[in-house]
Amino acid sequence: MDIAKLASTAQALVTPGKGILAADESSGTIKRRFDSINTESTDDKRRDYREMLFRTDGVDAFISGVILYDETIRQDAADGTPMVKVLSDRAIIPGIKVDKGTQPLAGSPNELVTEGLDGLAARLDEYVSLGAGFAKWRALFNVSEGTPSANCIEVNAHALARYAALCQQAGLVPIVEPEVFMEGGHSIETCYAATKATLLEVFAQLERQGVALEGMLLKPNMVVSASSASNRASAETVGAMTVDCFKRTIPAAMPGIVFLSGGQGDDEATANLNAINVEASRVGAPWTISYSFGRGLQAAPLKAWLGKVENVPAAQAAFHHRASLTSAAQQGKYSPDMEKQSARV
Ligand code: 13P
DSSP: OOHHHHHHHHHHHTOTTOEEEEEOOOHHHHHHHHHTTTOOOOHHHHHHHHHHHHTOTTGGGTEEEEEEOHHHHTOBOTTSOBHHHHHHTTTOEEEEEOOOOEEEETTEEEEEEEOOOTTHHHHHHHHHHTTOOEEEEEEEEOOBTTBSOHHHHHHHHHHHHHHHHHHHHHTOEEEEEEEEOOOSSOOHHHHHHHHHHHHHHHHHHHHHTTOOGGGOEEOOOOOOOOTTOSSOOOHHHHHHHHHHHHHTTSOTTSOEEEEOOTTOOHHHHHHHHHHHHHHHHHHTOSSEEEEEESHHHHHHHHHHHTTOGGGHHHHHHHHHHHHHHHHHHHTTOOOGGGGGSOOOO
16 A cells, blocks of 8 residues: 555645535436526536536636546546546546445434445446546434434444545545534534544544555534524634534544535535634644535536536636635635625636
8 A cells, every 4th residue: 555645645635725626426416406407417418517617717726636426437528538637637636436325224214324335446446547546435424313323423434444445455545524414403512512423433443444544535514503503603613613523533644624515505615614724723723624515616607507508608707716715715715705706707
């Protein structure tokens, strides 16, 4: 295992001012996104949409890597260039989602377990040959009375560590994603407790299974109030509670934290990322804190595009603008006033 090479890829993904675009929506998820703009989800439309994002002029200043879905890593752009080459020509590292989604957890039907370990070693070798430099696996934890249960946390953390160890053996940087869901009415304190419990178990399993922390990245949720909570916490509180939770759970040897946006509005996710970075610098936190947003980066360009070729310049301008704001938040330099500056077409 070449730990130095894994560590240098992990560091490149969290270069200051840059983060990751999560464009790895499964077939069902991308269909839902396209339904929201009345666009049919065909192979060509998915290619056109993703190619539009990847070819946005200047966005490589803000994007270090892109997480792809299996379809996209095998796909060519409209002019026949492999999508992977479209990215690597701009020094953007291609990554790949390798989990196979969630199923109800046996014995606890309101909880989920992520599948995809069987045959994973061979799939990882193929993804390396297709040009991937990193991978992603997502575990999901529902928050309700009695959940996440200790069993759900343990089985998902065990699978995350199995996946991470297999990635490093294949030469891929694993992005380890334990997501505490923000759906529901729970408080930020409840989110804090669930996040703390899952991260403690995830890092215990990573240690037990011999994963080299310097050659991986963590993709957690922010510690936030649930989407329907009555009194949603401010960005400053999110910053303070998230950094406090991480100080108690995440070893300093792990180089970078790349947040998911998790269904927050894009402006909310950006303001929270900024507040977390401000707090992290204040306390001298040891990790680089960046982004791996799906909806947080794509909501604006998707809405501007509407599936129409004539909207490509406006959609690319919206994507560039959103990525520049998110990059500013990574550096603790974002303010909500910047939302008003118009996107450059
Ligand atoms: P969101 O930022 O939309 O939560 O997506 C990130 C992701 O990759 C989820 O697995």
